[in-house]
Amino acid sequence: MKQYNREERNGSNPFLHEELCERLNQETGLEFSARIAQDAPGRTAAIQGEGVEKNALIALRFDGEDGEIELTCVFPAGDVPGILTSRLLAALARQIYTDLLRELKQPAQAWTREKLLSAAVELHWDETVFEQKEAEYALPKLSLGFPLLIRCQNWHSEVPTVIENLLPRRDVLWVHQQEVFLFVRAEMPNARDLKTGGLLVWGEALIQQIHTMLADEVGVLAGVCVGYPTERGLWRGYQEVQRLARLHVRFFPGEAGLAAWKLGLAGLLGEISPEVMQRYRRETLQERLTPELRETLETYFAHSLSISETARALFIHRNTLLYRLDRVAELTGYNPREFAAAVQLYLAIWSQRYEGEY
């Protein structure tokens, strides 16, 4: 969508015409351009042969708000699409024009953040356009809150009802396909909450609450992603939770959801393409670790490289463990008892676990 200013609604509006053409072109696959007709009115829509050489010209005329509008389109004569008669085209153009006018005439108050989000997603706005619109439509200020995305694997018509009632304090609730995006107002943490982590703990608790309620109430399995609390940047918040949702599926599929501040390594490794990660794994592990050695390494890392605790957790003798670790060093060239090598192995094992490679 092109950018209109409210002032332009009254005078002649080139943006309106441009948008009209764009939409008509999308519908028909043709290429119209528009102008306000200056010459004598009364000519009806027609496909005429007055074009350059063998090209044909389609001219559509109808009354607009600010004078007669003429839409023209030139194309190779042989290609005139059979079903697109000029009358049909004119009717289509008129319909689009009326719709556009209605859209523009709606009072500014009718623009909600939800509608803005719909438009943004549909029309691929970027952050600048979004923020411009937000300012333009003078939407009420956001309170301090969490951007939150609920992705449902299955759907039930009562999902929005449940969410509305579960989270009555919110600035945005936008349902889009099987996703619900919210901006949930943060409860002001009291002194006790602050001691236990305050706002973030509260935000994180939302994940389980929403996940649980949807599963229990309407049998819907949902992943819930929560972004950092903010007072502005609705669009950025939306982008953030979308990104979290992708990382959730990639690295933490078994969890109810993901909070931005719980990303840890996934935040880093999520930026790396799966192909690159896979190559790294192949180079590091040499595809040679048996399941037993892999489990040994995982347990060893989980017990902070403590030989005695790892041996105990695996129910093996410490010498057996030492033997196995030597074996890993032999097979991969990385000795897990040396810090730098252990880091390499850890990353490889970590990504293998989280990318469901076994």
Added chain:
Amino acid sequence: MAGLTFKNVIKKYAQNVVVNDFNLEIKDKEFLVLVGPSGCGKTTTLRMIAGLEEITSGELYIGDRLVNDVPPKDRDIAMVFQSYALYPHMSVYENMAFGLKLRKIPKAEIDRRVREAAHILDIEHLLERKPKALSGGQRQRVALGRAIVREPQVFLMDEPLSNLDAKLRVQMRAEISKLRHRLQTTVVYVTHDQTEAMTMGDRIVVMKDGLIQQVDAPMNLYDHPKNMFVAGFIGSPSMNFLKAKLVEEDGRLWLVNSAFRLPPVAERREALTPYIGKEIIFGIRPEAVKDDAPFLAAHPDWSVDVHVDVVEPMGSENYVYFSLNGENVIARLAAASQAKVLQRHKVAFDMSLARYFDPETQAVIHRPGYEAAY
């Protein structure tokens, strides 16, 4: 009311098998606990029962109805989770009624069920309150109430107590046990806490890596574990495992390693015979290690000299740590024990309580006196 049957149920995500060949019959009105370390597939199993996850292969029955393809809302199941979410602007009454309203249950019926559940849970006096005005324990009860009013065939509970503080947890544990007797319905209860499992379950399923390790009555798991995993998982602190070689000398069997030489009791002889000359794993619970004078005097063969590393006074008893043959051992000794840090001490292993495991398969060798639960 109904039981549940799993027949060869498998759940995979991509190539990743998270529940493997699950075969289990849960009886009508049974309180069954699934227990195992994090990631072993407990939640996935519950979700399959609830219909929130598809079953990759196998069959799942509720009562005698095959439910593989029945959507969650038609399964007649209620769930209770660790986070007890409530609708903040609704009263306790409305919170319990809401789910029934969504299901289009008539008003009078909703009222009957809500009042009955409130009575069972002893929260009748709270019905008009908003969640904000409730204590943690009361909220948890309302969450239970929301499940009870459904009058489901099966209750599923996924670690419902893990968010509560220790004191409240013990209290709610008793509460849920009491409740299930009043409700007379099937419960599948998930926890990673073996104490919770032991105190609540009629039967317990111990899981590891998506595989059932053992299904049994609580005391059977403790007394007759099927393998080292169950032996180590059930009981706190865990069973001690020590490697030793089994030898025969002067017509008697001996467990020998660099730290001790101990005789298995005579009843074990037959079962242990195939292991003569081989390594074997000797398991002994911390409570089967003793140091009182009469016991030491009665069983001079069972005693071992140890060097004490740590003494943790627990009030009624002491946890005493030492190492033998390079492996850590914990003993639960009476508070009166004279064991002192960094000093030598004499303890005795109660060999009548010893367990033996095959080092290859980790399976228990011989379970005398074992009777399967049912």
